[in-house]
Amino acid sequence: MSAEGEQYGSSEEEDMYSDDGQEMEEDEQGEAPAAQAQPVLGPKEWVGLASMPAATQQALLNALGKLRGRNVNEMTVIFIGKQGVGKSSTVNTLLNERVAPSSPFQPENVRPLLAGRMAAGFTLNVLDTPGLLEGDSVSARGLMALRAALNGRKVDAFVFTDRLDTWRVDNADRAIFTALAENFGAELWERTILGFSHAQTTPTDGKPYEQFVAARVEQYRAAVRSTLGMKNLALPYVLIENGSRCKTNGDGEKVVNDKPWVTDMVSTMVDVASVGEGYEYDHSKAGKKLDPNNKHKIWILPLFLIQVFVLRPLLIGQIKRDVKKAESKAKGKK
Structure with missing residues (x-):
């Protein structure tokens, strides 16, 4: 994995977001300007792909090739969720490059981070966003950072990340579900994949692993659907394991429950991206809702x-x- 770290550095006059490896700046009031930033740098060659196992390389190119077959040459995916659930680590593993700080001893990014990578004529844009929880409340700064990431950009899929080994969905989680829908529209959830990190875990109740996963997934789906009143949300899911002890198969691919999880995740992203025209943020929907703790x-x-x-x-x-x-x-x- 490449040791190159990409930090988003831009002037105060620029938006909170600019292309490839640059963080977003806030205005003096701490809000993201509505205008779109001009790209500073274009996407880079996907050097991390070449050092992945050959089977993974081929599977990823095949998956992305499904979009190319539809004359689509770019896919944008945004990772969202609370702090400490593995969003940054997953971005690093997906690209096989160290583009986002992910050490527990490093502070979390306070601004969105974009890494755009090109391979075989296709561009994959992956965005890592700050956590959406501050104490027991939804983070207004996290919502503003996400808004900055969305401005002027079509998003093909979101990955809402949480831990598989945390067996609960509490009121703070439900508040995040609601805040995302209120500020960015329910359409965001229609393009959302549930990503469960720390997937190489042993069920504590003695259940078979498949039953344990199925129960956790259904618990989360039910919580999102009931909180938002959207009983027909599909919410596909993927299992994620970024740990160095992640099991590998005979081809050297990282696997969870004998399934190469990186290629499975990208294939799921492609499936979501293949439906409709993608999500585009409507700034007028946000209004004054960006501080979710102000509503009362x-x-x-x-x-x-x-x-x-x-x-x-x-x-x-x-x-x-x-x-x-x-x-x-x-x-x-x-």
Whole structure:
């Protein structure tokens, strides 16, 4: 794997996003400008492909060739999800190059990162985005970074990444599902693949591995569908294992449950990309929703006024009446 790291460095006048290896800058208010950045650099040759196992190389070229057969020469995929679930590591493994910082001792990127790679006349654009959780709340900065990545770009597939070995979908997860739909439209979820990292895990309840995976996938699908009220969402899934101890087959390919997972993931991306014209972000849909934690703040002032001018006088009046009643009782006893 190449040691070349790509950091997105651009001037303050540029958008938060620019092409190939450059992070996005924010404006002074911390928001992503609406205009599209001009490309600074084009995609690079996919050098990491040449050092993959021959079987993987051929399988990837065959998968991408399905799009070329439809006169499509480019595919764009964005990885989204919480922090620490393996988005950056998956980008590195997919390209077989170290383009995103993925060490647990390195801080997470605060801006989206793009790596565009060309091979056999086809361009694969892969974007890594910051985590969407800040404490127990949805990260407004993470949403703004994603908006910057989407501006002026057609996206063929999203990979919503979470861990296979975390057996829960909590309220924070559901808040992320909702925030993505509110800010970027439900269409985003129609082009989303569920990516489960840390897939080389042993089920703790003694279930066969296939049953364990099926239960986790259905749990996640049900949570997304019920949260969004979209019971017909397809939500295909892929299993991901970026660890150095990932098993390999006789051809040297990384496998999960005896299946080469990198080629399986790309094939699933191609299947999603082959449906329709891709997702294009509509800036007008975002409005003021980009701070998901602001949606109830409109009630703060009315509630304060009710407390001051209604509840407080009532409470003070009741206290005075209680005091007078107590004093009357005391006088009666005398």
